[in-house]
Amino acid sequence: MEKLKMAVSRISSIPPRLWLTNLSASELSLIPLLSLVSSLYSAAVRLRHYLYILGVLRKHRLPVPVISVGNLTWGGNGKTPMVEFLARAFADDGISPLILTRGYGGADEAKMLQRQLQGTSAKVGVGANRAAIASRFLERYGCAAFNGATDRPFTGTKSESLSTPSQIGVAILDDGMQHLSIQRDLEIVMVNALMPWGNHHLLPLGPLREPLTALGRANIVVIHHADLIPEEDVDALESTILQVQESVPIFHTKMAPINFFSCQDTARKMPLNAVAATVFLCLSGIGSADSFIKRIERLGPAHVDRLDFSDHHKFQLKDIEMVQARLRALESKFGTKPIVIVTEKDYDRSPEAFEYLKPYEVLAVCCRLQVLRHNGTTEDTFKKIIKLHLCQSGRVFHGVVTNDDNGGQRLASPCVHVTSFEGQRRAVHRRRSDFGLSPAATCVTPLKVVLPRFTLARILQN
Structure with missing residues (x-):
């Protein structure tokens, strides 16, 4: 199954005009079936959208503002880092965020968010029915919304809303663009600069979940990993986006490495320069392994080798044996013990697997999303536009929503309705x-x- 996933991933990343010269015979044999399924998927996507437009499928409206962070393609677009960035910003300003995530692939992203946001007021709800999950959290904690006229989210000062720290003030949908059953007030679409649209085909022949025209729903577009491609490629990507929606704000982000921690002793943290001039074996099961490798190469190792698996891959015993064999080969070649480098997402998915790699050291690299300065745009600009959209939603109000005696909800103080x-x-x-x-x-x-x-x-x- 892993070989099939990797073959499909390879097909999706190569333009059709290069298939004959770049794909193996076994990979080419998959294309007719993938094309058929892609056509059926396209019809299903269109039908689903029409059913929502006609009201046959119901959209749920939460009592707090909703921010969706999503994308048009599978994996590696920076959705979860953006969710963590937003949740931390809201929590730092006294507005308790509720993150709603499906928990796909062993809930590795949910586990990572829970670990990263530990100690903040952020809450993480996991489940396919996100409306039901949100309802349970709102019933348990109550909800409050900041007032756009007086409270200042993203300013570094605590909001003066009437809520208590536990009450939920905003909901964030992780991977929410295609989750149409919850209405949203702000749609942030992440684009992977290293492979924005792949071969331009819909799943499973290509990486697209929806056609590019779906960018018309975006309030903000973020080009992730923008620092890893040439400036002219960034300009071309922006041009493509603006052809779909000519006035959408576009921002650039990157993943900034902060430090390492030992997967065999998570309390032990190491600075980035502590492993300079070392032999690395980068092990990953993520959507954009190339971005991971490029960032590690910038840290100045003596040599970087890699073993890539499909997104959300849970490491098995046979994988560990493959890694051990590669480590022994590297040690024999370079005369020094190599270090295994993994992502936080890989650690949170399979923390126990790395115990079997002793005596080799396994380090997870901690990264945080950063908004890049570009053409006058900054992190402050990004936050300002988010606040503006939330205030324009018409649902930002004074007051607190609490549970009444009849099991329903009521407003505990005046609201701007x-x-x-x-x-x-x-x-x-x-x-x-x-x-x-x-x-x-x-x-x-x-x-x-x-x-x-x-x-x-x-x-x-x-």
């Missing part, structure tokens, strides 16, 4: 003035706030 055309107009103008934006361009229709999409240039002026 816009129920009239004039009320909408005043509320939207007030929010726009909070950001130094003129209210003149605001377009309002009865019972629905319609705001023009802002260009980055205008945001940066304020």
